[in-house]
Ligand SMILES: Nc1ncnc2c1ncn2[C@@H]1O[C@H](COP(=O)(O)OP(=O)(O)OP(=O)(O)O)[C@@H](O)[C@H]1O
């Protein structure tokens with residue numbers, strides 16, 4: 075369970091995020107959706123303690139994010155940001171291995187190696203594990219980053235737009251991987267998505283953010299309606315019945 | 326065909342049980358690293374011994390031989406100190422700032438050294454330079470340099486808008502400002518004073534005084550060991566701020582500790598031998614190229630050995646081939662710069 079109480083953040087004077095009060099239940103995938111600049115990344119990075127908040131409190135599984143030691147939090151929550159550029163020359167396996175740092179402090183044990191292999195296999199990177207990151211396509215690299223945070227074996231995983239750079243096939247695969255991670259590995263996954271239809275199909279809960287505030291929170295069935303989506307995205311949206319559930323049409 | 330498949334196992338996917346994470350991309354890279362290290366050690370020992378023994382008028386092993394060798398040993402020791410300082414400091418600094426094309430000397434260490442030397446001769450005449458030699462003065466110079474950089478890091482990295490790029494920029498600007506003040510004072514010196522000053526401003530092993538060793542060696546060793554012990558944390562720092570924090574390391578405090586070590590090393594080296602602007606950058610870049618690993622535990626030894634080989638090699642050649650050991654920093658920049666360009670152009674990446 076992740077709890078946000080009266081969380082606020084202001085950038086300069088004009089942009090204010092919050093106040094946000096939110097409870098994200100344990101288990102499953104929660105999708106954060108909303109227009110550009112709504113504050114999704116800001117909320118996510120504050121939950122992942124990469125960004126300090128100005129006011130309020132965030133608790134993850136009972137641990138207060140502001141007061142819990144960072145090294146302890148690293149075993150509870152992991153976060154992947156929207157943009158990543160690691161300048162060093164690393165192989166996929168080395169990168170994924172960094173996910174073990176909170177446990178091994180850099181000295182990999184056999185258990186670590188097994189976990190690394192599992193994370194690599196989980197994201198179907200087995201063939202690529204000894205490739206350098208700069209020899210991968212954007213989408214493959216994106217999967218390697220996700221493998222790294224899964225390798226951290228935290229109950230809570232925060233991902234900012236993991237479908238960035240992914241084509242149709244790999245977007246679907248990534249969402250299936252995440253779904254499997256949520257069900258098979260019992261992770262609580264919070265993911266920022268731009269395609270509302272992916273959220274509708276794969277998420278267990280959808281949280282809609284607009285102008286720095288949470289405007290809707292609920293199951294896909296309650297969010298995927300003409301009225302709600304039109305209001306959240308400021309765009310005429312029609313929801314129709316697709317072969318696999320509700321489908322939002324906006325063009 | 327069936328036999329062929331059996332006798333030639335698929336190399337690309339090793340069996341799941343034997344999968345390990347090596348600091349090297351391939352076993353071949355690992356082998357190459359060991360060979361590189363061995364070659365560097367041989368070269369370092371060779372040049373070091375060459376500097377001690379070559380052209381020694383006494384027969385090897387005699388009393389006179391050792392007396393002359395002992396005198397020369399001072400400069401070999403200085404080179405070792407400088408190599409440890411410059412190589413460790415530059416590699417760590419580049420990691421802390423996540424930037425492979427800068428060197429800690431731009432943070433004002435060298436301009437401060439130049440300014441101190443110039444001010445001394447400007448205000449006190451030649452006697453001022455003399456007044457700057459001695460152990461207390463050496464300690465004072467190191468303290469001033471470390472103090473200034475800590476002030477800079479502390480001020481710029483602990484505020485609300487803590488920003489590494491701003492810190493670098495301010496460091497460069499302070500360096501530039503101090504440089505112009507020094508240039509201005511140098512204009513007003515008499516030609517003879519200026520001549521004496523110039524000799525001090527070229528980084529040279531002969532600037533070092535053995536009296537400084539009791540302070541310089543412990544400082545250098547302590548700071549270098551501290552950074553070596555943090556090698557695994559430095560590896561994480563290369564991933565950048567957010568990934569570092571995500572893995573449970575406090576990025577800001579890690580950076581501060583690393584920069585403190587860097588400033589100790591740079592101050593010691595600069596106060597000992599003077600500016601060596603290009604050396605650290607050169608050896609750090611070469612070390613990354615030839616070590617084939619991104620792990621600091623492998624880069625540090627290669628960088629230090631490379632630095633010692635470059636320094637001692639340059640001295641050896643200048644002394645025994647060109648009979649001109651005063652201009653070693655020039656040869657390092659010329660030869661080193663060319664090697665650097667060649668390696669870079671051949672590999673095509675940093
Ligand atoms: N470092 C910053 N300084 C000032 N303003 C910022 C900063 N980061 C974000 N903002 C502002 O805060 C608001 C929320 O930004 P945020 O990145 O959280 O949006 P987002 O919902 O993730 O958008 P996107 O979908 O484009 O990624 C935006 O108006 C943005 O301009």
Ligand SMILES: [Mg+2]
Pocket residue numbers: 114115116156234
């Ligand atoms: Mg965003």
